[in-house]
Amino acid sequence: MPRIDTKTRILDASEQLFAGRGVSGTSIRAITAKAKVNLAAIHYHFGSKESVLESVLSRRLIPLNAERLTLLEEYERRSKNNVVALPKIIEALVGPALRVSRDPKKGGGLFMKLLGRLVLEPDEKIQSLLTNQFRTVLERFMPALKKALPGLEPADFYWRLHFLVGAMAHTMADSERIQTVSGGICNPDDTEDTIKRLVSFIVAGMEAES
């Protein structure tokens, strides 16, 4: 028996490579080489490359989305009339996603990068995979958002939700560029600082006068 489970080794290696070179840019052989397992191990344990991606995602995404819902429910419990302030809602949505980078056991930045990039992946299977995972979260957050943003017309609501996802995904996917562009002024490793800035940007955008 290896020190670490073969399945886990494959998932870890896949996560790193997918995040760094993209899904279609990563070969089965690259994964098995990095994981130091036999080439056939992927087929034996997962069945296909696509199934590996599915496992890579659900391993992190299920607890991540659960945390989002837990946070929102906690805020709702503490609130009056179940109306949570907008910054809290946004924080519950983007906070857990950005915070995974702090915990090496949760992929330490790599999974975040991967997730941010997959949002714009052309592949339809990947898209439906992500959409399904995100649906329950969205269904739960939408009513809360609508309560926090009364008077906002539906079209504006959905458009701004769209912009929100874009800002969040880009922040998750590309934590290195901002360091270069800003000449070192911005430090994406300070997760809580990043969350604070992202939340305030989004909140202002969501509350903009139309």
Add this chain to the structure above:
Amino acid sequence: MPRIDTKTRILDASEQLFAGRGVSGTSIRAITAKAKVNLAAIHYHFGSKESVLESVLSRRLIPLNAERLTLLEEYERRSKNNVVALPKIIEALVGPALRVSRDPKKGGGLFMKLLGRLVLEPDEKIQSLLTNQFRTVLERFMPALKKALPGLEPADFYWRLHFLVGAMAHTMADSERIQTVSGGICNPDDTEDTIKRLVSFIVAGMEAES
């Protein structure tokens, strides 16, 4: 001589396929089949697949970025003290990019989609290619933005610029999802409406109190 230049046919086909399936998801053979040219034509006219992408980008990006600068300069000429209002600056930055989708001669939405997706492409060569194209634009827009946002500390400035790019890229790349998510309420084909909403979201985000 064919009705349309072979080079152009290759560029058109590449643009469509790159936008739809991603760069690494598109094969040379798929391009030549769609363009109805010989397989070797790509090697003859461009030399390599990467060189094709480079041409696809520069064909649209050079006039696009020129238009951004022209707009900004026009706004500056009309302004007092060279201080342009923030909404105008943002409009000059995101407007031309989103407007290419209205003109079928400029790629009609496909190039926009491609560009939005390439922003998060892992491949380093693609990144440096995009960065180089965007650098002159950024160098020109940054002073204008700083003038329009006095008092904003540098870290906030760069972070919000980062969020801006995210919201813009996501809007460019994914014009179909919002239609689905919103149940048809949002119409991404109405370019000017999209620009208006995106600009107001970004402006509010940029001006947020920190």
Add this chain to the structure above:
DNA sequence: TATTAAATCAAACGAATGTATGAATTACTC
């Protein structure tokens, strides 16, 4: 310890990839 199930292994499969070649064809120039 004998038997069975689970896991790993080296090796190979056919298909698809980007690239390259040299002949055949077309377009242009004098």
Add this chain to the structure above:
DNA sequence: GAGTAATTCATACATTCGTTTGATTTAATA
């Protein structure tokens, strides 16, 4: 219209891809 350059063509090359096989080894069970 002959000669030259530019282009297009069918075809092949060497890799790499995801997947599969069947034997071998390891672990669990009895």
